[in-house]
Amino acid sequence: MKPDCLLLQLWRAPARLASLTLPEWDVLLAQADSANLTSSLYYLVNEHVARQAMPPAVWRRLNGARVLAERHQAAARREVGRIAIALRDTGVPLILLKGAAYTMAQLPSGQGRLYTDIDILVPKARIGAVEAALMTHGWVASGFDAYDQRYYREWMHEIPPMTHMRRTTTIDVHHAILPLTARVRPDSALLLAAAVPVPGEPALYYLAPADLVLHSATHLFFDGESDHGTRDMVDLDRLLRHFGRDPAFWAALPARAAALQLARPLFYALRHAIRLFATPVPAPVLAEVDRLARPGPLALALTDAMFARTLMPSHASCQDGWSALARLGLYLRGNWLRMPPLMLARHLFHKAFISPKGDAAKV
Amino acid sequence: MVSLALAWRLTPLQRLARRCWEGECVVFNDVTGDTHLLGDEALTILAHLASRPADGHSLQLLFGGNFGAEENEEFLELLRHLGQLELIEPCPP
């Protein structure tokens, strides 16, 4: 019996928000908090329920989350501006990924978002220049030990996160969207070539619409971390609905996925978006993606069972007895996809026993 | 290198809120999210630069001019400090 969830039910059918009882609000907010979606929920609720019709305590809580998210977004914008200044002289185009892209491009998926880092994509050949320019402007490399530094630089798709000395903000500089050791190698040159200028900001770009969707899908379905699964699915649903208003977007999506070797994550993304949010996806697109990337029946059954749980909010009311196992499966699976088996074993061994940093008990 | 000849302007897009008591002001910059404690002199400089950019010499005239060597150094330090706080910046060439 797969877990169900009030939060997702209401996301699919938000009109029902207007008639929730106080105990139902209680559960809904707890689920939203566990998925970091409370601030996004504010906007959804705001569309369907008048403030006077809501219990005051509920409105205050939602509004408080919104206030926080707006501060985050203002801070993210400032930070992007500073990064642009720091990299101006390198001549490297600044391509924003994920949350920073959604905010600067004013996409619906940016609304209510909370930030920890800013993510940018630059050509691999220019990484050194970018790192140097950031350091000149006050960012410092993280205090990783030598093993982790090498792990990052040799095998990962990004350099270790850099933190600004005074502002304590963090930037992740990527040169690819998947690690170099992963089984598929989406070509960053293709992503860079298709990047779209951010309206009103001459030096800033974000990934083209199809690439934003594919990156989000990749991030979700290849990564080992699953505590932001619901959040990421909400993003995907919003991106697909927003860009999907243009038929040309749908027409080009399957071929683009194939060109970037990301048809499989797109398959999962569409499958679960439809299941969770009834995202409107044109039938021909589904058929083409199916043809390109449908997994074998056993793999499909396993991943269905896994994702049915890991994409739920982590709140107990959305989980069942299989959920912990599903999360463990996802962590191992995530790393498997990103790193060949021998390296994986060595990496996990190192992380569990040698690494000096904090809590190694992730597995 | 900060000299009195360097021209300054308010950092663009700034929105400042202030509360002043007895010659001291608490200033909030909505763009950076920073809160500062500034004296009257700093506020006078910011108010002037709000209308147009100016160099160190012109700004000194707001306080009657006639600065000695030590006072010059303190004044430059104040300008540097306001620059570090990102309230003002050197004018682009």
Add this chain to the structure above:
Amino acid sequence: MSPVTTVGAMPRALLAKRLAQGLHLQTGPFITCVRTSIDVVVDGIARLYADYPVSDAGYADFRLTLAPPPGLRRWFRPQVCAEFDLPSHFLPMPRAHAFAMFEWMMNWCISSRVNHYLIIHAAVVERGGRAVILPAPPGSGKSTLCAILVNAGWRLLSDELALVDPESGMLIPAPRPISLKNQSIDVVRRLVPSAVMSPPAHDTLKGSVAHWKAPSDSVARADEPAMPAWVIYPRYQAGAALALQRLPKARSMMRLAENGFNYSELGAAGFEALGDLIERCDSYDFSYSVIDEAVAAFEQLLGSP
């Protein structure tokens, strides 16, 4: 949201049963669903929260669970994991510290989640319709001074969290057991031999910690906001002469901003709320070493216009 009963009106067995499932405890404007079977926490709530209402509205602003961690640690060195809606951010702790941890987590819930009040790390007491805000970093003797004043008849609004309503400028009460550390535990024991206190937890990160039951009158008046009149920065120093020194308002505002939990998050609104507060209040630095002198100094404040 009308409360059905108070903690004290419930038989102990019923209280334990309700806590095991999740009891909705009201403290000032907040309802916390507290779930625990740990005996020291159940005891602490039974004794120190006797006056507090239990809500049956089916809604909680926060959820707290305190439970022993799974596995062997449960038996060999009894420990406690605290869960605040999500998996724990806090280290497991010795069972004897569990009630102290409960209190810290109650503070954590408010200070990290609430954005409709400006929250300052400070104690708040009130008398004659005017309130004193006592901000202070740890080690300044704020909790001792707060305890002394409460014992001298000042109403307790909070011993840790000043809640400022940005719209009205009023201070919102959320009175809870007063936390005492190290020497202040002895001070209160001497002053109030009949004080209802939790057993001290020794060797915590903050030394010895105990909690003192808030006066029933303060809890009964938890829905009565207070107008702020003074911001007083206390400093206990053994042997120091009593000194009450006026502090320029701009400097006081900066200090309060530094002691704010959510000042940055509130942005311009936080700035304006803080500015209004400082405008309304007189600010002082206050050093003391003798309890009676401190109490008398505060009485004198009340006499001033």
